[in-house]
Amino acid sequence: MTTGLRRLPPWLGILALCLVVLLVPDESTQNTLTVGLIWALWAASLNITWGYGGQFSMAQVALGGVSAYVFVILATRSGWPVFLAIVAGIVSAAVVSVVIGYMCLRLSGFRFAIMTLAFALAGVGLASSMEITGRTTGISAPGPWPTLRIGPLTWDLNGTDGGFTLLLLVVFLLLTGGMWLVLRTRQGRALLAVREDQLLAESVGVAARRYRVLAFVLGAVAAGVAGVCQAQYYQFIYPSLFSFSTLVTVIVVLVLGGRGLLFGPLVGGLLYALLTNTLHIGGQFEQMIFGAAIILLTVFARHGLTYYLSAAVRLVLPRPPAEPVRAEPGPLAPRGGGLTDAALLEISGLTKAFGGVRAVDDVSFTVGSAAVVGVIGPNGAGKTSLFNLVSGFVRPDAGEVRWEGRAITGLPAFERSRRGLVRTFQRPRTFPALTVRENLVIAAEGRPAHPGADPVEQIVATFGLAELADRPASALSYGDAKRLGVALAVATGARMVLLDEPAAGLNTGDVELLRRDLLELRKAGCSVLLIEHHMELVLDVCDEIVVLDAGRVIAQGTPAEVSAHPDVIDAYLGSAR
Amino acid sequence: MTELTLEGVRVRRGGATVLHDVSLSVTGAEVVALLGTNGAGKSTTLRTISGLHRPYAGEIRLNGKVVNGTRPENVVRRGIAHVPEGRQVFVGLTVRENLEMGARIRGRLTSADLDRVLGLFPALGSMLGKRAGVLSGGQQQMLAIARGLLARPELLLLDEPSLGLAPKVVDQIGAAIGQLPALGMGVLLVEQNATLALDVASRGYLMTGGRTITEGTAGELGRSEAVRAAYFGGGPA
Numbered sequence: 156m157t158t159g160l161r162r163l164p165p166w167l168g169i170l171a172l173c174l175v176v177l178l179v180p181d182e183s184t185q186n187t188l189t190v191g192l193i194w195a196l197w198a199a200s201l202n203i204t205w206g207y208g209g210q211f212s213m214a215q216v217a218l219g220g221v222s223a224y225v226f227v228i229l230a231t232r233s234g235w236p237v238f239l240a241i242v243a244g245i246v247s248a249a250v251v252s253v254v255i256g257y258m259c260l261r262l263s264g265f266r267f268a269i270m271t272l273a274f275a276l277a278g279v280g281l282a283s284s285m286e287i288t289g290r291t292t293g294i295s296a297p298g299p300w301p302t303l304r305i306g307p308l309t310w311d312l313n314g315t316d317g318g319f320t321l322l323l324l325v326v327f328l329l330l331t332g333g334m335w336l337v338l339r340t341r342q343g344r345a346l347l348a349v350r351e352d353q354l355l356a357e358s359v360g361v362a363a364r365r366y367r368v369l370a371f372v373l374g375a376v377a378a379g380v381a382g383v384c385q386a387q388y389y390q391f392i393y394p395s396l397f398s399f400s401t402l403v404t405v406i407v408v409l410v411l412g413g414r415g416l417l418f419g420p421l422v423g424g425l426l427y428a429l430l431t432n433t434l435h436i437g438g439q440f441e442q443m444i445f446g447a448a449i450i451l452l453t454v455f456a457r458h459g460l461t462y463y464l465s466a467a468v469r470l471v472l473p474r475p476p477a478e479p480v481r482a483e484p485g486p487l488a489p490r491g492g493g494l495t496d497a498a499l500l501e502i503s504g505l506t507k508a509f510g511g512v513r514a515v516d517d518v519s520f521t522v523g524s525a526a527v528v529g530v531i532g533p534n535g536a537g538k539t540s541l542f543n544l545v546s547g548f549v550r551p552d553a554g555e556v557r558w559e560g561r562a563i564t565g566l567p568a569f570e571r572s573r574r575g576l577v578r579t580f581q582r583p584r585t586f587p588a589l590t591v592r593e594n595l596v597i598a599a600e601g602r603p604a605h606p607g608a609d610p611v612e613q614i615v616a617t618f619g620l621a622e623l624a625d626r627p628a629s630a631l632s633y634g635d636a637k638r639l640g641v642a643l644a645v646a647t648g649a650r651m652v653l654l655d656e657p658a659a660g661l662n663t664g665d666v667e668l669l670r671r672d673l674l675e676l677r678k679a680g681c682s683v684l685l686i687e688h689h690m691e692l693v694l695d696v697c698d699e700i701v702v703l704d705a706g707r708v709i710a711q712g713t714p715a716e717v718s719a720h721p722d723v724i725d726a727y728l729g730s731a732r
Numbered sequence: 733m734t735e736l737t738l739e740g741v742r743v744r745r746g747g748a749t750v751l752h753d754v755s756l757s758v759t760g761a762e763v764v765a766l767l768g769t770n771g772a773g774k775s776t777t778l779r780t781i782s783g784l785h786r787p788y789a790g791e792i793r794l795n796g797k798v799v800n801g802t803r804p805e806n807v808v809r810r811g812i813a814h815v816p817e818g819r820q821v822f823v824g825l826t827v828r829e830n831l832e833m834g835a836r837i838r839g840r841l842t843s844a845d846l847d848r849v850l851g852l853f854p855a856l857g858s859m860l861g862k863r864a865g866v867l868s869g870g871q872q873q874m875l876a877i878a879r880g881l882l883a884r885p886e887l888l889l890l891d892e893p894s895l896g897l898a899p900k901v902v903d904q905i906g907a908a909i910g911q912l913p914a915l916g917m918g919v920l921l922v923e924q925n926a927t928l929a930l931d932v933a934s935r936g937y938l939m940t941g942g943r944t945i946t947e948g949t950a951g952e953l954g955r956s957e958a959v960r961a962a963y964f965g966g967g968p969a
Binding site for chain 1: 769
């Protein structure tokens with residue numbers, strides 16, 4: 156899946172083509188386009204929630220149904236002006252989505268999908284049983300829309316001459332343009348970050364839950380638009396119009412066109428309409444050919460047709476190569492703070508048990524500003540669990556974490572990250588579909604403004620990522636992904652980074668670079684809490700070392716003290732001391 | 733005795749050639765190190781041998797027979813086991829079930845088998861009934877290696893076995909790898925810890941940019957300028 160961040164220009168040609176086709180007054184072509192555009196609107200809605208937000212919502216069509224019913228009921232029974240009723244319909248879909256969103260968004264994956272499906276089925280059931288919605292029979296739409304007059308121009312929105320089709324195209328372009336704009340903002344990038352890796356996003360300060368709700372609500376607004384258009388097209392609505400089978404078609408349309416691509420819904424919708432409207436062979440053959448076409452496209456165009464079309468367009472019209480950005484390795488300046496004697500991080504009595512095993516057992520120590528503190532211990536000693544507690548990814552059973560003198564034990568991970576306490580992960584985590592540079596841009600988003608060179612380019616240079624900057628993070632080797640992980644934490648402008656085995660998978664030369672970076676960080680006033688098995692590195696850079704075994708602190712002190720401690724030698728170092 | 737040979741192997745991934753020319757050989761009676769910087773293609777080479785990538789040129793021969801394009805499960809049946817980097821275990825299965833999966837290729841998990849791997853990784857002993865997903869990263873790495881050993885392959889492909897392990901365990905693993913040839917198990921070892929790799933290997937190859945460029949005994953490689961540049965010279969790959 157690609158980001159769709161830079162895919163607009165080649166598509167202007169396709170749009171021009173659509174406009175030309177619109178001028179063809181052939182009724183059957185017109186009809187195919189209209190149906191295709193309605194499918195495109197539905198798919199665009201799912202594309203926002205699923206393609207960009209990463210949440211497979213099965214309530215999309217039902218949310219559109221809410222909008223359609225509210226619009227029709229207000230316009231016909233309550234006598235509201237049509238345009239006001241449309242707005243009310245779309246707003247209702249958004250409101251309902253906020254309610255469902257807060258109930259479902261704690262869940263993820265299949266559980267989220269099933270929960271949203273349950274709401275959708277309940278909604279269809281409700282519409283089938285109420286008087287006001289016309290039960291299973293349905294209700295009629297408010298009839299033709301008025302003609303728009305702008306100066307000498309008139310636009311018949313119902314248009315036998317294509318006025319309605321043109322309206323659908325304009326609406327689709329507005330939605331897509333809006334999404335294109337959103338994706339270029341900080342919020343849009345955060346949305347993609349949450350889609351790619353929610354834990355990593357939280358670790359660099361993105362309020363993941365808020366963005367999941369945002370993706371759900373934006374998708375619901377688009378679904379609301381699609382619902383109103385559907386009602387107007389059919390001039391009649393009934394519950395099964397918004398049922399499971401419609402949802403399945405919307406999923407097929409989006410997957411065929413290309414999920415996570417701005418024009419995927421349009422290509423998918425038009426293709427689907429073309430297949431269904433032109434293949435009038437009749438009866439079961441039609442279904443069979445249709446099924447075969449979908450199987451072939453799913454197998455041979457698994458990224459969606461749009462992906463391959465735009466690759467072809469780029470072959471014909473290659474984009475000029477981007478001007479390489481040159482930056483000098485910059486200071487790894489963290490946010491203010493500076494050197495003080497006060498403890499930056501205070502951990503006291505921290506305890507966490509998993510299924511009877513005390514992974515972290517009454518651990519207490521402090522880390523000052525601009526200090527490098529190592530955490531070592533045998534495998535399974537509880538080092539990563541300790542990081543999970545300190546960074547806010549897991550709640551402790553007992554004990555307290557204080558940051559800059561204030562208790563933060565109850566703060567979520569993204570809040571701690573925003574205050575300058577940022578962790579990395581043992582298994583390297585990245586935003587895989589985004590480039591290395593886009594990864595860093597997201598991490599640097601919360602960084603305090605600092606005069607001078609672009610911090611992202613400085614980090615790219617400092618961490619030696621220049622040659623990899625435009626590659627998707629998914630293509631990085633283990634060691635490079637590990638290095639990117641540290642770069643992401645530093646890019647946030649952290650006051651303290653919690654590094655979980657940053658040297659694992661790095662060769663000696665790269666470990667040397669890491670050593671230099673750690674010392675550089677300390678010089679810049681940033682503290683480091685370091686889990687690492689590379690003893691040369693630990694003994695060399697750490698001011699102090701805490702040794703854990705079976706969840707408890709068994710030794711603590713300077714590198715010299717710790718490496719001579721008999722318990723440490725016995726439990727951990729062996730002959731490697 | 734098993735002999736695996738790669739000659740001029742080339743592999744393409746996502747439109748780009750990632751292995752340009754890989755030639756090496758390893759027998760069932762030696763530990764051979766595959767050295768190189770990050771992204772040099774070492775892991776890709778192991779994945780190609782185990783059938784996860786298909787070469788578009790060159791030959792992979794097992795005991796003289798070309799085996800290009802053999803499916804991964806059949807590569808295992810021919811006696812080649814792969815322990816990939818990054819602690820790949822079946823997280824939903826218990827530690828014992830993971831070990832049974834390793835022994836499955838040649839029958840049941842015997843108590844002698846179990847004693848052998850627990851002798852190497854005592855930390856796993858108290859965890860046999862726990863789901864592998866709750867193990868720490870280092871314990872998962874031990875489990876992955878143990879599973880590979882239990883397949884009792886003729887050739888073991890080990891990708892970064894020391895990754896994330898405590899120094900004491902790294903010592904033990906080094907010693908264990910060194911003993912494998914005597915048990916009739918050859919090893920192709922990818923390891924960022926060059927000291928460990930050259931300690932246990934009798935000979936090795938250096939890879940750069942998807943090519944094997946140097947070959948030599950462990951002693952020769954330890955003194956080689958090219959190896960020093962790749963491992964100790966610093967600078968990102």
